[in-house]
Each structure stands twice: as structure tokens, then as C-alpha cells.
Amino acid sequence: MSAKNSSAKRVAKFKNLDSKTQELLREAVEARNFAYCPYSKFQVGASVLCDDGTIYRGCNIENSAYTVGICAERTALAKAISEGKQRFKTVAVIGYQEKFFTTPCGACRQFMSEFGNISVYIAKPELDDVLVTDLEELLPHQFQTMSNHTF
Ligand code: THU
Secondary structure: OOHHHHHHOOEEEHHHOOHHHHHHHHHHHHHHOOOEOOOOOOOEEEEEEEOOOOEEEEEOEOOOOHHHOEOHHHHHHHHHHOOOOOOEEEEEEEEOOOOOOOOOOHHHHHHHHOOOOOEEEEEOOOOOEEEEEEHHHHOOOOOOOOOOOOO
């Protein structure tokens, strides 16, 4: 089976998702409106569902020193972790590209995979087709030492 077909199998319709996942995706759509991206003009929103049911969200934040900008996914996780959360169920990512899902960059995949095999739902702001994946699929053979983790 081609890569195109196998990924097509994992595209769900927003209306068929459970209500908590829908809420998570809507939060990421809202967070995207706060993106600070004067250089790329590419807005991204992300949200993370913690195992206690709480949701934290984030946007990309760029900087005139380009390399110190941060992606939406890492903003969301940093907000959650800095409030004491470390167990995550699901991350939602919203970006707009006409022909592609905005999948997390490599740095974000590594950053998120530190916290286990989180489910990842990716969509455009109109919330119709949703790519359903997870970190093991997005980042096989992650770098890990994991000596201090008990997941
Ligand atoms: N970006 C994210 O925030 N998340 C992604 O998944 C991909 C890329 C941001 C980084 C930068 O601010 C802009 O999108 C263009 O690369």
C-alpha cells in the first residue's frame, strides 16, 4: 500500500470524534489566533489534554533572532509542565496549508516524545478532516535515556 493510502486511513471527520477531542481541537483553533508570527506569517495553534482532563494551549512565538522562536506545541506543553502536569493523553495541532496537514516539526516531536506516546490530532482551522496519529508514528526511534521516567 502506498504511503498516501495508508495515511488516508487515519483521516477522521471532526464531527465523529468524541466531545473531549473536539473541545481540544477547538482550543487549538482559538490559540492559533494569538500566534506571534510577523516573520513567517504562519499561524499555528496547539493544545494538550492532560490525564486529569485539563487542557493547556499555545501558539507559535517568533523572534527577530529567528532561531529563538518557539512552536505552538512546545508552548502548550511548557505551559502545562510548568503548572505541574506531566501526563498527557492528546495533543491537537492547527495550521492552515491548503494541501497538507501541519505536522509537528522534528524538534517538537522529540520534545513531546519525552512524555510518552501521546496521541496527536492535526487539522485545519475549519475542523473538518483530522489526521489522527501518535508520537511513535511521528518519531520512530526517538532519542531517549528515560532513566528518570516511570511511564
Ligand atoms: N510551527 C509551529 O508552531 N508548529 C509546527 O508544527 C510547525 C511550525 C511554527 C514555527 C514558525 O513560527 C512557523 O510555524 C513557520 O515555520
